Amino acid sequence: MKEKEIIEIYSTLRKKLKNKIPLAEQTNIKTKKPFFILIGTILSARTKDTTTKKVCDRLFKKIKNFKDLENIKQKDLEKLIYETGFYKTKAKHLKKLPKIIKEKYNNKIPQTLEELKTLPGVGRKTANLVLAVAFNIPAICVDTHVFRITNRIGIVEEKNVLNTEKKLTEKIPKKLWIETNKWFVILGQNICFARKPRCDVCPVEKYCEKVNVK
Numbered sequence: 458m459k460e461k462e463i464i465e466i467y468s469t470l471r472k473k474l475k476n477k478i479p480l481a482e483q484t485n486i487k488t489k490k491p492f493f494i495l496i497g498t499i500l501s502a503r504t505k506d507t508t509t510k511k512v513c514d515r516l517f518k519k520i521k522n523f524k525d526l527e528n529i530k531q532k533d534l535e536k537l538i539y540e541t542g543f544y545k546t547k548a549k550h551l552k553k554l555p556k557i558i559k560e561k562y563n564n565k566i567p568q569t570l571e572e573l574k575t576l577p578g579v580g581r582k583t584a585n586l587v588l589a590v591a592f593n594i595p596a597i598c599v600d601t602h603v604f605r606i607t608n609r610i611g612i613v614e615e616k617n618v619l620n621t622e623k624k625l626t627e628k629i630p631k632k633l634w635i636e637t638n639k640w641f642v643i644l645g646q647n648i649c650f651a652r653k654p655r656c657d658v659c660p661v662e663k664y665c666e667k668v669n670v671k
């Protein structure tokens with residue numbers, strides 16, 4: 458797919474989906490603080506967006522910074538986040554964060570992919586999302602929606618997430634990286650479903666190659 462078409466896809470998505478916000482981002486948008494974005498993204502792993510949102514709304518009433526995280530008992534933290542997948546492991550990861558952020562990163566959340574990946578519970582996907590959403594640094598977070606839809610549309614033809622990310626950074630102009638996750642997540646949550654995509658109401662149908670769509 459040519460760059461011109463990719464740019465047109467983004468401008469169409471911007472126009473048609475501007476009133477929708479990914480569920481997992483609703484809390485983040487209210488706060489816009491890197492701390493909440495980091496914690497919310499760690500909690501969202503293997504968890505439905507509706508559950509992540511509910512848990513974050515509850516958690517962030519009590520935990521507002523690394524000090525609060527340091528002070529809360531692990532058992533109490535587990536109770537607050539128990540609806541998320543692998544909540545015990547996540548609680549363990551979250552409890553380790555304050556010390557690492559203090560000792561290794563001088564009380565600041567790091568702003569590079571490699572440094573973010575050293576934090577417990579933070580993989581490549583989370584790190585890229587934190588860079589883009591919390592720090593406005595160009596990065597493409599390839600989650601299940603971005604992977605599925607960019608391959609369906611035909612922007613890339615890749616079999617795994619890592620290669621998809623690499624190819625997307627080659628094909629998508631850098632100025633569009635930050636908004637990439639947002640638009641494809643909204644499209645995936647509302648129209649381009651994994652099982653039954655609703656191509657009849659899709660705003661970007663005219664660009665889509667519908668790869669492997671029956």
Ligand code: SF4
Nearest residue numbers: 649654656659662665
């Ligand atoms: S046309 Fe269909 S397959 Fe293509 S992006 Fe839209 S919903 Fe998904």
